[in-house]
Amino acid sequence: MANSEEIKSEEKKSLSFVEQLVEKDLEEGKNAKRIQTRFPPEPNGYLHIGHAKAICMDFGVAEKYNGVCNLRFDDTNPSKEDTEYVDSILNDIQWLGFKWGNIYYASDYFQKLWDFAVWMIENGKAYIDEQTSEQIAEQKGTPTQAGVESPYRNRPVEESLELFNKMNTPEAVEGSMVLRAKLDMANPNMHFRDPIMYRIIQTPHHRTGTKWHAYPMYDFAHGQSDYFEGVTHSICTLEFVPHRPLYDKFIDELKVYEGEGDNIHDFRPRQIEFNRLNLTYTVMSKRKLHALVDEHLVDGWDDPRMPTLCGMRRRGYSPESVRKFIDSIGYTKFDALNDMALLEAAVREDLNAKATRVSAVLNPVKLVITNYPEDMTEEMEAINNPENEADGKHYITFSRNLWIEREDFMEDAPKKFFRMTPGKEVRLKNAYIVKCTGCTKDEEGNIIEIQAEYDPTSKSGMEGANRKVKGTLHWVSVDHCKKAEVREYDRLFKIENPSAEECDFRDLINEDSLKIRTNCYVEDFAAEKKAGEYLQFQRIGYFMADKNSTADHLVFNKTVGLKDTWAKMADKK
Numbered sequence: 001m002a003n004s005e006e007i008k009s010e011e012k013k014s015l016s017f018v019e020q021l022v023e024k025d026l027e028e029g030k031n032a033k034r035i036q037t038r039f040p041p042e043p044n045g046y047l048h049i050g051h052a053k054a055i056c057m058d059f060g061v062a063e064k065y066n067g068v069c070n071l072r073f074d075d076t077n078p079s080k081e082d083t084e085y086v087d088s089i090l091n092d093i094q095w096l097g098f099k100w101g102n103i104y105y106a107s108d109y110f111q112k113l114w115d116f117a118v119w120m121i122e123n124g125k126a127y128i129d130e131q132t133s134e135q136i137a138e139q140k141g142t143p144t145q146a147g148v149e150s151p152y153r154n155r156p157v158e159e160s161l162e163l164f165n166k167m168n169t170p171e172a173v174e175g176s177m178v179l180r181a182k183l184d185m186a187n188p189n190m191h192f193r194d195p196i197m198y199r200i201i202q203t204p205h206h207r208t209g210t211k212w213h214a215y216p217m218y219d220f221a222h223g224q225s226d227y228f229e230g231v232t233h234s235i236c237t238l239e240f241v242p243h244r245p246l247y248d249k250f251i252d253e254l255k256v257y258e259g260e261g262d263n264i265h266d267f268r269p270r271q272i273e274f275n276r277l278n279l280t281y282t283v284m285s286k287r288k289l290h291a292l293v294d295e296h297l298v299d300g301w302d303d304p305r306m307p308t309l310c311g312m313r314r315r316g317y318s319p320e321s322v323r324k325f326i327d328s329i330g331y332t333k334f335d336a337l338n339d340m341a342l343l344e345a346a347v348r349e350d351l352n353a354k355a356t357r358v359s360a361v362l363n364p365v366k367l368v369i370t371n372y373p374e375d376m377t378e379e380m381e382a383i384n385n386p387e388n389e390a391d392g393k394h395y396i397t398f399s400r401n402l403w404i405e406r407e408d409f410m411e412d413a414p415k416k417f418f419r420m421t422p423g424k425e426v427r428l429k430n431a432y433i434v435k436c437t438g439c440t441k442d443e444e445g446n447i448i449e450i451q452a453e454y455d456p457t458s459k460s461g462m463e464g465a466n467r468k469v470k471g472t473l474h475w476v477s478v479d480h481c482k483k484a485e486v487r488e489y490d491r492l493f494k495i496e497n498p499s500a501e502e503c504d505f506r507d508l509i510n511e512d513s514l515k516i517r518t519n520c521y522v523e524d525f526a527a528e529k530k531a532g533e534y535l536q537f538q539r540i541g542y543f544m545a546d547k548n549s550t551a552d553h554l555v556f557n558k559t560v561g562l563k564d565t566w567a568k569m570a571d572k573k
Contacts, residue, residue: 016331018331025232030270031232035066035232036062037232038104038229040073041071042075042081045085045301047089047093050276050307054237056323058235059093068101069100071100071103071104072103072229073089073105076107078204081205083206096322105207107205113216113220116224118161120197121157121161122161127180128152128180129150129180130177136196140190140193143190147185167198167200179199179214181194181197190242191243192246192249200215201213219243227269232267232269235272235274274333276335278499280338280339280491281340281496281498284499288499297509298492304557305513305514315559316535316560318351318534321347321349340491347559348560351536352536353387354388354534357383357538358382359396360520360523360540361522362405362520365404367402367403367404367449368400368402369454370437377477377480378431379396379397380395380397380431381460396477396480396525397480397524401479402428402477404473406447409439409450411447422438427469427472429538432454432459433454434454435452436452438450474538476522480523480524482524483521485517485554486516487556489514490512491510493508493509522554527554531546534559535556536562537556541558542558542562544557
């Protein structure tokens, strides 16, 4: 039997490297053994599954170690931000199942950041640069070549202060000047070569209106906001590794500045970086996602082919499946491309346990049970979910005239075809065993009707009715079903890693990523289901009613098939 030390050792191994660092800080008594994280999205688009990975870490660490995770909107660029995105972010976090401690905005600190910037100018630590952005970029040099100092670097403090105030006026011209920190133009870390702290933006802010005309850059606002709020662990993705020294530098300066007043903390937030989440056959760039939406290449941010959380929700993914997938791929220090099939497998596993089983026929052909009374119907018992008895059951109407899948019939079938073919028996799910007796064709040779006879003694659940047949088919009654539109989705892009290609990503879009079937039928019970209710169309896959589905026009989105048939199809190409 393992002793307590061995158990603790095994538990440590199961922790992510981020959790191990957090535990180490707690054991060493840092930050008064307090954990406070934050999720800091910029409200300039909708959250995607990559953000979900950050959400799970930020909120998960706080939850696991009895801390708090706050939500802070990084609203420092009003030209790209909107309250629409704020509302969507709030909704997505709640959908994933997390709760924030407080809601903050970087704009809450605009005055404090401005005052801190003024202090830096007054102390010779910042200056106004009137060069163009191209000139500044050129003078920064390269990672192997030192930068060249700006001709404005040593301008008088009073002059920089005057120009800084001018930046925050309606008359200031965008791009005419910026505020830069005076650091080290020869530093091998390019972010230290006099980084820009403020720029002019003459777009009204979604919260502050026209009060401000000069706005702080992310690198200047982010660490200070963490510090103001008392964040203990700033957890972010790997691209921020080279930003970390600047993050620490600005906070060190802020601590000196804050020390002149009464509000000083005895800690600095610890920044920890982990790998981003990338998925095959999709893109995560906000710029590219914006293009897909703005150019109407998809049906909005919540198009079910999009990697956005609202798109996945509309498609029928469950929040539990998304979290399970993120947990399965883990957190490392190395970027990787994750297979979409892993996400879909997590979705299947979760929905198998919670989806209500219903009958639907997507490619219908009529089946007539010729020896079944024309005016007779029966209510057949159907289990809602065999994985959960508590989900109960419902009833589906059986009659003489049924719809079955066209693919379930073959007139001249091979030996291992265990569906409907003349002379052979199959079971109609929840109903009877029937034997196909023939079919009717139109003038062009297309099958328009199939005939069969049923065995009255073979009703499901009837004593002695369990003789075995090799095939079981789903069906709906012609007179007891509803017509529906069904949307089937494929990969949005034709190649595995569209982001790695040098060509225009638009040229890589899969033209067959959406197939719309308009002549489908679902049982009446399924027609009552709404968006947000998980369904399994028996023998086909998992589905959910679309947000635009109505009683007069039913629309269902295919979430994922019962099996990963896509990978097999891709291998054949």
